[in-house]
Amino acid sequence: MSGVRCMGLINYFEENTMINRINAYFKVRKEEKFWRAFSIILLTSIFTAATSYLNLTRTIITLTNSSPGGLFYGLVVAASIITTFFGWFLSNLLYKGISLLFGANGSLKRMLTLSGYASIPMLIQSASRFVYFFVSGEKPVLLINEGLIGVISEHFTIFKILTLILTSYAISENYSISFKKSLLIAFSPLILITLIRSILSSFFGVRLDRNNILFN
Numbered sequence: 615m616s617g618v619r620c621m622g623l624i625n626y627f628e629e630n631t632m633i634n635r636i637n638a639y640f641k642v643r644k645e646e647k648f649w650r651a652f653s654i655i656l657l658t659s660i661f662t663a664a665t666s667y668l669n670l671t672r673t674i675i676t677l678t679n680s681s682p683g684g685l686f687y688g689l690v691v692a693a694s695i696i697t698t699f700f701g702w703f704l705s706n707l708l709y710k711g712i713s714l715l716f717g718a719n720g721s722l723k724r725m726l727t728l729s730g731y732a733s734i735p736m737l738i739q740s741a742s743r744f745v746y747f748f749v750s751g752e753k754p755v756l757l758i759n760e761g762l763i764g765v766i767s768e769h770f771t772i773f774k775i776l777t778l779i780l781t782s783y784a785i786s787e788n789y790s791i792s793f794k795k796s797l798l799i800a801f802s803p804l805i806l807i808t809l810i811r812s813i814l815s816s817f818f819g820v821r822l823d824r825n826n827i828l829f830n
């Protein structure tokens with residue numbers, strides 16, 4: 615029964631009029647310049663890095679009553695920005711690789727552009743988090759040995775789910791494959807990351823804050 619409901623939901627996303635408008639949106643975005651999508655990822659990485667800086671500062675001061683210095687914070691911010699771009703690029707490589715397994719082919723640069731536009735909900739989320747932590751002054755909650763449930767609750771926010779759905783349509787448009795296949799491809803990086811982080815958390819006692827900064 616659950617399988618039937620799942621297929622019904624997928625068919626809804628394929629046939630709904632609003633969804634057809636999303637498809638039309640990505641058809642237009644295929645012709646957009648790469649730097650515009652790049653700027654969306656850049657802004658997302660800046661907000662994420664700024665939030666990580668705020669949270670890390672408050673965490674270290676709370677735990678040690680001291681500050682490690684500007685160089686340390688600079689490295690953290692740089693690492694956050696690099697990680698965002700690295701994840702964006704690797705995810706698109708994975709999209710292309712799995713699409714090839716399905717017998718499809720398309721432009722990697724165009725996919726990077728489309729996925730950049732598809733990540734606009736994540737830009738909204740990162741900006742909202744920064745504003746919230748900056749204004750509220752709240753300290754981050756550290757999750758110890760969070761396991762699979764903790765990882766899933768962190769990743770599957772409404773913004774992330776919306777981004778994954780939009781990315782599915784972007785993949786479908788770029789590689790000319792069905793929505794069902796593109797949905798599986800879009801979720802593949804998240805599934806891989808969730809499994810890896812769950813293993814790390816379960817076996818090595820990794821602690822994670824809300825912005826993916828690792829503490830030993």
